Structure formats: C-alpha cells, structure tokens
Amino acid sequence: xxxxxxxxxxxxxxxxxxxxxxxxxxxxxxxxxxxxxxxxxxxxxxxxxxxxxxxxxxxxxxxxxxxxxxxxxxxxxxxxxxxxxxxxxxxxxxxxxxxxxxxxxxxxxxxxxxxxxxxxxxxxxxxxxxxxxxxxxxxxxxxxxxxxxxxxxxxxxxxxxxxxxxxxxxxxxxxxxxxxxxxxxxxxxxxxxxxxxxxxxxxxxxxxxxxxxxxxxxxxxxxxxxxxxxxxxxxxxxxxxxxxxxxxxxxxxxxxxxxxxxxxxxxxxxxxxxxxxxxxxxxxxxxxxxxxxxxxxxxxxxxxxxxxxxxxxxxxxxxxxxxxxxxxxxxxxxxxxxxxxxxxxxxxxxxxxxxxxxxxxxxxxxxxxxxxxxxxxxxxxxxxxxxxxxxxxxxxxxxxxxxxxxxxxxxxxxxxxxxxxxxxxxxxxxxxxxxxxxxxxxxxxxx
Amino acid sequence: xxxxxxxxxxxxxxxxxxxxxxxxxxxxxxxxxxxxxxxxxxxxxxxxx
Numbered sequence: 001x002x003x004x005x006x007x008x009x010x011x012x013x014x015x016x017x018x019x020x021x022x023x024x025x026x027x028x029x030x031x032x033x034x035x036x037x038x039x040x041x042x043x044x045x046x047x048x049x050x051x052x053x054x055x056x057x058x059x060x061x062x063x064x065x066x067x068x069x070x071x072x073x074x075x076x077x078x079x080x081x082x083x084x085x086x087x088x089x090x091x092x093x094x095x096x097x098x099x100x101x102x103x104x105x106x107x108x109x110x111x112x113x114x115x116x117x118x119x120x121x122x123x124x125x126x127x128x129x130x131x132x133x134x135x136x137x138x139x140x141x142x143x144x145x146x147x148x149x150x151x152x153x154x155x156x157x158x159x160x161x162x163x164x165x166x167x168x169x170x171x172x173x174x175x176x177x178x179x180x181x182x183x184x185x186x187x188x189x190x191x192x193x194x195x196x197x198x199x200x201x202x203x204x205x206x207x208x209x210x211x212x213x214x215x216x217x218x219x220x221x222x223x224x225x226x227x228x229x230x231x232x233x234x235x236x237x238x239x240x241x242x243x244x245x246x247x248x249x250x251x252x253x254x255x256x257x258x259x260x261x262x263x264x265x266x267x268x269x270x271x272x273x274x275x276x277x278x279x280x281x282x283x284x285x286x287x288x289x290x291x292x293x294x295x296x297x298x299x300x301x302x303x304x305x306x307x308x309x310x311x312x313x314x315x316x317x318x319x320x321x322x323x324x325x326x327x328x329x330x331x332x333x334x335x336x337x338x339x340x341x342x343x344x345x346x347x348x349x350x351x352x353x354x355x356x357x358x359x360x361x362x363x364x365x366x367x368x369x370x371x372x373x374x375x376x377x378x379x380x381x382x383x384x385x386x387x388x389x390x391x392x393x394x395x396x397x398x399x400x401x402x403x404x405x406x407x408x409x410x411x412x413x414x415x416x417x418x419x420x421x422x423x424x425x426x427x428x429x430x431x432x433x434x435x436x437x438x439x440x441x442x443x444x445x446x447x
Numbered sequence: 448x449x450x451x452x453x454x455x456x457x458x459x460x461x462x463x464x465x466x467x468x469x470x471x472x473x474x475x476x477x478x479x480x481x482x483x484x485x486x487x488x489x490x491x492x493x494x495x496x
Contacts, residue, residue, distance in 0.1 A: 175480070178472075181470070181472055185470070191461075195457070208454075277484070291475065292472075434469055441457075
C-alpha cells in the first residue's frame with residue numbers, strides 16, 4: 001500500500017533545503033529578534049510550505065499547446081518528470097515544444113507518430129512560477145495559488161492593505177511641519193537610482209521599475225507595481241522590501257553616519273510640534289487625493305485607498321470603519337498577503353542569479369533613499385534659520401514607523417536632549433505618499 | 448536593448464514629478480493651516496487626536 005504513496009523525498013533537492021533554511025531564518029529573526037514578526041513569520045512559513053515538494057499549495061495548471069501543427073517524433077519527458085524553463089518536452093517534425101516555465105509533468109496527451117494541430121493541448125503541466133497571463137495563461141490549483149492570483153495578481157489585496165495603513169497613519173506631524181514632505185520626496189531618489197542600476201545589470205524597463213520601487217519601502221506599493229509590471233519577480237521584490245523594512249535598524253545608521261558630522265547629528269529640535277486641528281486632518285486626505293490623482297491617475301487605487309482609510313480615522317464619524325481597518329481587516333489582509341508572498345519563493349524560482357541581484361539592488365534602493373533624504377535635509381539647513389537635524393531626512397524611507405524610530409534612537413544617543421520621533425514621522429509618512437506616486441508614475445508609463 | 452533615453456526620461460521626469468506633487472501638497476497643507484487658523488478666528492486649533 002505504501003508503495004502507492006508518493007512522498008516528497010524523491011523530489012526534494014538541495015535548493016529546497018536552502019530555502020527551508022531561509023524560511024527558518026526569517027521565522028527565527030521574527031520570533032527571537034522581534035524583527036517585523038507580523039510580516040516575517042507568515043512569509044517565512046510560506047517559504048517552508050512551498051519548498052516541501054508535492055505539497056501543491058502554490059501549484060498552477062498549465063495546458064501546454066502545440067505552437068504549430070506537426071507529427072510527434074519523440075516525447076522527451078514522462079509523467080512526474082521535473083523540468084526547467086526551456087527544456088524540450090516534445091519533438092515535432094515541424095519543430096520542438098519547449099517548456100516556458102519550470103515545473104513537473106502531470107500528463108502527456110500525445111504519443112510518437114500522432115499528428116497534432118496548432119493550438120492542440122499536448123501536455124498538462126504543473127508549475128509554481130508566476131507568469132504573464134496574457135502570454136502564458138495558468139489556472140491556480142493550490143490554496144495559496146488561488147489567494148495569490150485573485151488577491152495579489154488581480155490587485156485586490158495591496159490597495160486594501162493601503163486602506164488599512166491609511167487608517168493607521170497619523171499625518172499630524174507632517175501637517176505640523178509640511179517642509180518634511182520634501183524630505184519624503186527626496187527619499188524617492190532611491191527608487192530611481194535603483195531603477196537605473198537594475199537597467200545597468202540587464203533587467204528590462206518593467207523589471208527595473210519593479211526593483212526600483214523597493215526603495216519606496218512600502219510593501220503594498222511594491223507588490224502592486226510588480227504584480228502589474230513584472231509578476232515573475234514578485235516574490236523577490238516583495239521579500240526584499242519586507243525584509244529590508246525589518247532590517248532598517250541595520251541599513252540606515254551607517255548611511256546616516258557616512259553623510260553627517262557629529263555636530264549635525266546633535267542638532268537640537270524642539271520636541272513640541274504645533275497642534276493640528278481636526279479640520280486640517282479631514283481636509284488633508286481629500287485635497288491630497290484630488291491633487292495626486294489628477295497628476296498621476298494610475299496611482300488612484302493606492303492613493304485613493306490610503307486616503308479614504310485616513311479619512312475614516314480622522315472624520316470622527318466613521319469610528320467603526322476605522323477600527324475595523326486598523327485591527328481585523330489589516331490582520332486578515334496581512335495573513336493572506338504575506339503567506340502567499342512567501343509561497344512565491346520555490347527554490348527553482350528564487351535561487352537564481354537574477355533573484356539574488358534583485359535582493360542586492362533592494363539594499364541599494366533603501367540606502368540611497370535614506371542618503372538622499374539626509375542630503376536634502378542638509379541642503380534645507382543652508383537656507384533655513386531654524387535648523388533641522390539632517391537625520392530625520394533618512395526617515396523618508398517609508399517603512400513606517402521603523403525608520404522614524406531608528407532616527408529617534410540615534411538622535412538620543414548623539415544628544416540625549418533630542419526627541420526626534422515626531423519630527424521624523426513627517427518625512428516617514430510623506431515617504432509612503434511619495435512611494436505611491438512613484439509607483440503610479442511607473443505604471444502610467446510602462447503598464 | 449534598453450532605450451536609455453526613455454529610461455532617463457522616466458527617472459528624471461518621474462523624480463521631478465514626485466517632488467513637484469509633494470511640494471504642491473506641502474503648499475496646500477500650509478494654505479489650509481493659514482485658512483483654518485487665520486487671525487481672529489474663534490478657535491485656532493482643536494486638540495490633536
């Protein structure tokens with residue numbers, strides 16, 4: 001009886017082992033080091049699930065069709081065989097049929113000597129690769145494949161996640177000091193720098209934009225843009241973004257120290273910001289929505305959701321909606337989004353030079369974003385009577401509120417009188433708006 | 448083959464556009480503050496939430 005039971009061991013290879021270690025490491029960092037646990041635990045577990053062969057949780061069905069009519073000369077693979085992208089599946093007298101993705105063979109529907117017509121299904125394959133549905137249509141079979149396709153690839157979950165973030169965001173510190181919006185804008189330099197670097201390393205425009213947007217340090221924006229422009233690298237960009245958000249305390253300090261003197265880091269800022277009225281807080285999401293979407297219509301799903309979530313919070317009459325968005329809804333979306341994102345990383349997909357390059361470029365994006373914010377803060381100090389501590393520019397790397405906290409901790413170390421958290425929250429939330437705008441601009445040009 | 452000219456336009460234009468929009472929002476925020484808290488108005492600011 002047990003001879004009939006197909007176990008995962010025979011399909012397990014070294015790449016799966018490496019990915020199990022990576023998944024385990026993310027779970028360890030989340031639990032032991034408390035690094036973004038709400039994100040890294042489900043992402044890490046998603047990686048575990050998808051790297052246990054035959055689990056099928058992220059499987060897609062792919063009907064392989066003959067690109068042209070011909071007679072089958074040879075069938076190169078048997079049912080159950082694994083294959084990589086570009087492997088020859090069937091030899092026809094008119095040419096070869098190669099696999100467009102990695103995966104395994106479920107069923108071969110032709111035999112040698114058989115005549116096939118153009119477009120006829122010759123094999124049924126299983127893949128875990130995200131594909132461009134216009135070119136290579138697939139049907140989700142596994143649980144997380146379904147969540148991923150209908151939640152992420154249909155661009156449902158990321159905007160809803162942004163709505164929750166809007167409900168969680170207090171724009172008060174930014175409204176009290178609107179100059180900080182410029183610091184959030186400056187930090188978007190990281191997006192465009194990484195975009196150029198990605199092009200330099202051979203990525204195409206759509207892929208480079210998806211890599212660049214990692215520098216916005218906003219998970220939903222990164223996922224949203226990549227799902228439209230370059231779905232095949234969505235696992236890498238999402239994991240890079242979320243992982244580096246967790247690693248902000250490691251990435252930001254060296255950049256800040258490199259670009260500032262001790263005296264600059266000690267610049268004192270009054271801890272008290274002006275009080276912001278409720279009317280200002282209500283008008284802000286409405287006015288911002290109108291301005292941003294008129295300029296960049298493609299940012300509407302993200303910006304519209306972000307701002308309506310914030311209006312729920314500030315209006316004073318939609319407390320129930322605000323509470324739901326801040327608690328239950330954000331938790332549910334986080335589970336669906338992060339678990340399925342983790343599951344986009346089977347070893348065959350992830351352990352590729354290109355993927356590893358995405359991770360490297362992600363760090364570059366974060367570091368240059370922080371650096372650009374710091375430099376603009378220093379430039380602003382040249383023209384301003386009331387100096388700002390240039391460290392708060394680094395908080396333009398959105399990663400709310402992690403980068404603001406890092407600035408606060410560094411500020412206290414340099415000058416124990418300084419309390420920079422609220423000052424840093426300004427560029428921090430401005431960075432989130434800037435990232436959504438940058439994403440919308442990429443989509444408007446490249447989608 | 449990468450169209451570097453288009454890439455430069457996307458990067459330069461994109462970054463400029465982000466800056467412009469956030470600068471406009473900054474001005475709008477400042478104008479709102481001035482309008483809401485103009486001198487002579489009864490309650491210049493309510494308590495922060």
